[in-house]
Amino acid sequence: MVDFRDLKVYHSTSDLGGAITATQLESASPNALLPDVPRSAILTGETYYACMFWKNTGTEDFDNLKIWLSSGTPTEYTSINFAFDPLLTPFYGTIKFDGVNDYVNCGNHATLWSQSLSKFAFAFWIFPTAGWDGNDRVVVSHGGASASGFRAIIDSANTGRIRFLIKSASSVTYTAYSDDLVLNKWNHVTCSYDNSLASDNLVVYVNGIEGENTDNLTATINLSADLTLSEASTDFKGYMREFKFWHNTEIDNAEALLVYADTFETEPSYHLPMKEGTGSPKDSVSNTKTGALTNGADWNIEAQTTPDRNTEPRGIEQWYGSGDIPTVDIGTQGSGDYFPTWVRLVVEPNAAAEPVRDDSGIFTINFDVTKTGTGSGGSTGGGGSTGGNPPPTSPDYKIAIFGDEGCEPETNDLINEIKGKYDMYVSVGDHAYESASCWTGDFDVLKPNFISAYGNHEYEENGGISPYKSFFGDSKTYYTQKFENILFMVIDTNDDKSGVDLAAQRTFMVSELQKYKNDTSITWKIAVMHHPWFGSGGKHTANEFDQIQKFHKLFTDNKVSFVFTGHNHNWQRSFQVAYNPSDPRDNPTVIDNTSPYSRNAGGLIAVVTGTGGHDSGGGLYSLPDGGSWAAYLNKSHNGYFEIIATSNGQTLTCSFVDNNGEKFSTFVITA
Numbered sequence: 001m002v003d004f005r006d007l008k009v010y011h012s013t014s015d016l017g018g019a020i021t022a023t024q025l026e027s028a029s030p031n032a033l034l035p036d037v038p039r040s041a042i043l044t045g046e047t048y049y050a051c052m053f054w055k056n057t058g059t060e061d062f063d064n065l066k067i068w069l070s071s072g073t074p075t076e077y078t079s080i081n082f083a084f085d086p087l088l089t090p091f092y093g094t095i096k097f098d099g100v101n102d103y104v105n106c107g108n109h110a111t112l113w114s115q116s117l118s119k120f121a122f123a124f125w126i127f128p129t130a131g132w133d134g135n136d137r138v139v140v141s142h143g144g145a146s147a148s149g150f151r152a153i154i155d156s157a158n159t160g161r162i163r164f165l166i167k168s169a170s171s172v173t174y175t176a177y178s179d180d181l182v183l184n185k186w187n188h189v190t191c192s193y194d195n196s197l198a199s200d201n202l203v204v205y206v207n208g209i210e211g212e213n214t215d216n217l218t219a220t221i222n223l224s225a226d227l228t229l230s231e232a233s234t235d236f237k238g239y240m241r242e243f244k245f246w247h248n249t250e251i252d253n254a255e256a257l258l259v260y261a262d263t264f265e266t267e268p269s270y271h272l273p274m275k276e277g278t279g280s281p282k283d284s285v286s287n288t289k290t291g292a293l294t295n296g297a298d299w300n301i302e303a304q305t306t307p308d309r310n311t312e313p314r315g316i317e318q319w320y321g322s323g324d325i326p327t328v329d330i331g332t333q334g335s336g337d338y339f340p341t342w343v344r345l346v347v348e349p350n351a352a353a354e355p356v357r358d359d360s361g362i363f364t365i366n367f368d369v370t371k372t373g374t375g376s377g378g379s380t381g382g383g384g385s386t387g388g389n390p391p392p393t394s395p396d397y398k399i400a401i402f403g404d405e406g407c408e409p410e411t412n413d414l415i416n417e418i419k420g421k422y423d424m425y426v427s428v429g430d431h432a433y434e435s436a437s438c439w440t441g442d443f444d445v446l447k448p449n450f451i452s453a454y455g456n457h458e459y460e461e462n463g464g465i466s467p468y469k470s471f472f473g474d475s476k477t478y479y480t481q482k483f484e485n486i487l488f489m490v491i492d493t494n495d496d497k498s499g500v501d502l503a504a505q506r507t508f509m510v511s512e513l514q515k516y517k518n519d520t521s522i523t524w525k526i527a528v529m530h531h532p533w534f535g536s537g538g539k540h541t542a543n544e545f546d547q548i549q550k551f552h553k554l555f556t557d558n559k560v561s562f563v564f565t566g567h568n569h570n571w572q573r574s575f576q577v578a579y580n581p582s583d584p585r586d587n588p589t590v591i592d593n594t595s596p597y598s599r600n601a602g603g604l605i606a607v608v609t610g611t612g613g614h615d616s617g618g619g620l621y622s623l624p625d626g627g628s629w630a631a632y633l634n635k636s637h638n639g640y641f642e643i644i645a646t647s648n649g650q651t652l653t654c655s656f657v658d659n660n661g662e663k664f665s666t667f668v669i670t671a
Contacts, residue, residue, distance in 0.1 A: 020302075047346050088301070108227075111247070143226075201215075396645050408613045428455070486526055562604060638658060
């Protein structure tokens, strides 16, 4: 049976690459990957690197393994990314050559290269670590320098040059070349010959792009000889994977790009994927032909090494993190397979003098299971990973937010208007205004996707908050909860009743925001509490417990887009506002007053939606003074606030909606 605990993380040699060690990277250990860079030694403007290995220690394969960046970056001054070591892709998917005399012998096959050839092509991936160093380094050879043979060679002198050569039966050498090869990086090379073309029938492509030089040979070549990857004298130095050969097929400019992208529809006649990791690489076309590892050519089962923490690994083209590709599909990880992952910690040049660093909590992983397995829903993994399900695809969804409901006819109108129409229901508190039974019975139809803040009346009426905690399944009156691509942050603002003051809740929310800072499954952050924030003159005093001073700047620094409250039985909405320390309640700084708003603008939108039904008509509460912060104020309707997510959850269209379905004050905010 597949067990998520079988996926473990191990140190590499000195955490600088090389071989996997037997020392497990413990998830609970702070700074586990960079133990030799203490906080007192970390420098602003520096970048640090470390390497670890993921290993399947179980007896069954993991299917559809995924990895992505989760929480873990501790301060606003640092960032963490991860990347896969390019020399393992990811499970022993390369063969290494020492540049002396080792090679892979693919054999002498009369149905492939050892026959009359008027057109043919071959392609491969190489990561060269030596070139243009005074030695012609042979990458592919059929017959060596013999007449009617062909080769691909990294040039001895010309920087970036790889040559494709065919020697005619009369020993005249024809050459095409490209100067686009790069050392210490993966390069895709395609070589093609077609003697029926009027010109330019000998051509080489690097990464799908035709080379600087072509040649023209009209002969048919025919040589019975072994084809080798590298050669026995001053051979290729570096790493190779994915050798393909096409008999009786040429590849033109457009097709070269398809071969490079691995979308070329013509199947090769011979293909060494080089993914076995042990034994001989096998031709996946025939499943019988193999390549013989000769003179020391061997599977690469180690990560590259770096000399110190500050040296960047070679050849990494994609670092993953917040804002990048959120989920990387590894595919199947066989029993015993392992692969290296590099971690990069960047400390900004303008960082604080002593930024707190903690590289735990970096990765979250998930995998599907084999047919015999039973799933896990995630792993604690190593390096402090958080586990859990993969990032959602952020589908479109609808949310209804309301509060101050009571058990009145207007309350029933609200329930009838919203039930079954929304994917998530949120209350800002003040439910029954009496014992809980009438409210819990009526609102049960909105479960299970229903969360709530706690209002003052939950504490003041018969039975207290216990029936509501039972109804919602809450162990605490403050918490965070994920829904689709939203992190809801529920805060209990009853500072005088709850026994849990806002300072303690602020500490908790700081921790939660840090925890989810780099979680790319979250686009939106939304705070929910009972007591309102802005303005003077309403029935209930705004900012009654200094919630603005405690949370406003924290929220905008962490891209919290909304704060939803009630307590005043009316509708209120602010523009997008930032914290103003000199007058935080009545004059928050207006960042933007025009829809569409942007999540990244540096402000939040405060909403009062206290018209759930306890009061109606002339009983709705007086409005605050409309300062510059106020986008919309209304005390004429019962209803709720609506969020409709579109564009895969990246656009939110928001409105107040009354119990007849009429919409007011609609605006848009984008990610």
